[in-house]
Amino acid sequence: MQFSVVQGDIAAQEADALVNAAGTSLRMGSGVAGALRREANGPINEEAISKGPVELGAVAVTDAYDLDAGYVIHAAAMPHYGDGRATPQSIREATRNALEAADELGCETLVLPVLGTGAAGFDFERGAELVCGEVWSYEPTSLREVRVIAYSERDYRRVEEIADRLRSP
Template identity: 30%
Template structure:
């Protein structure tokens, strides 16, 4: 059974097999988590995105690249729905988590660090983004041994922990 943990910190420093990137459809880097992962992973991550995803990735989709210079071996890129742009189908959000675990299983990854997908610049209400993440991760069938939710800041850590521990 997969262990769900919560840590406060920077997703780019997590020592896990794979980190999940909240990417945009173009798969060419961006702001927030995406920008941080590309900056820390170096040009190898972007080069692999260009090679593996010449046409980008659909909302709700998941795919992988090298981790480049990150401590993680792989980056699993997911494209969350943009609430602010009217993409409010919750199944697209939960598919980011289940899809990332499916990719992790294909890669043989046993530990995966997740950000809170779509809860930043995409504007998904944080309380529901947390519940969607926890529900999707707890409901998944996977070989992953640890799914780690990485909270950026104390407030996010406290909110995520309250849902995980409930």
């Protein structure tokens, strides 16, 4: 499986599936979720909410509507209740479950952000280590390409360094 780090807006990516950095309610508010909701140009938020709430670390799948993808995989790395903070376990589980969901859907390409950071309050670099570590260790059945995306140039460089450091020899 090819693994790369890219910079840009996840809502502008082309892939079989895009991963939303979701909370357990699956309500699509700001950040990655807001960008995907706006560009989907359809009832993606309503469809997502109808599949929730989900357990921390779980995923739900919706149509991608007008996004250049077949599916959006909503990966709940943060609770929408209580303290709203992601944990190392929730980030690992949400990442792993998103990869498994993409495989179960027969996807060949997947784009995912660094889950659990931003509004979820988890340290960005540590979150990138957890997400990249899960991608590197994953053994796909249908996935051929996974791209971890960072919005800013600074974050892109940080994720790229982390992914390179974690790369298996």
